[in-house]
Amino acid sequence: GAVVSQHPSRVICKSGTSVKIECRSLDFQATTMFWYRQFPKQSLMLMATSNEGSKATYEQGVEKDKFLINHASLTLSTLTVTSAHPEDSSFYICSAIVGAGRDEQFFGPGTRLTVL
């Protein structure tokens, strides 16, 4: 149980376009989802915390207008990279927690974004 999926696994886009990444909890309802960014050979950096039905909380230095997060249901959160540029190329990982006292984060497999 507690499986988190991400779609797509890889995406290549042209500079200036927008890209949407989906994060789904497959067998549980996730009260909270997190979005991370991981550069090559570096650690995961938390970008934002997403709670179902409310606005995401962004970490310092993360542009909320650049990285739009929507958590419309208890099983789906989306991250949209708007007007993508080559420096946005990275590995984006989501995680989800069940809540209600169970705080273990379950991670998705990640999405590799390459902006040309």
Added chain:
Amino acid sequence: AQRVTQPEKLLSVFKGAPVELKCNYSYSGSPELFWYVQYSRQRLQLLLRHISRESIKGFTADLNKGETSFHLKKPFAQEEDSAMYYCALTTGGYNKLIFGAGTRLAVHP
């Protein structure tokens, strides 16, 4: 500010040797500490957490508040232990995880 430090990028050992992956943290309150592992081509997964005080796959980690450390140890490394290991802390609330830079463990036959 909260911070997690893993001083070693790579730890290379032979099979059967003891392993210690270092982790130090800075936080003025009482954090929860975790070790996550990422095997090749797999997603990040929880290995163990300090409040559980359990041994997973032969690994243990003890929280030392005096030294603000949470080192991961295993007495006899196995080749299948080769992976990327991340130390992380959370300060409660929305359970935000702050990760260290990670240590790659390579266990050679």
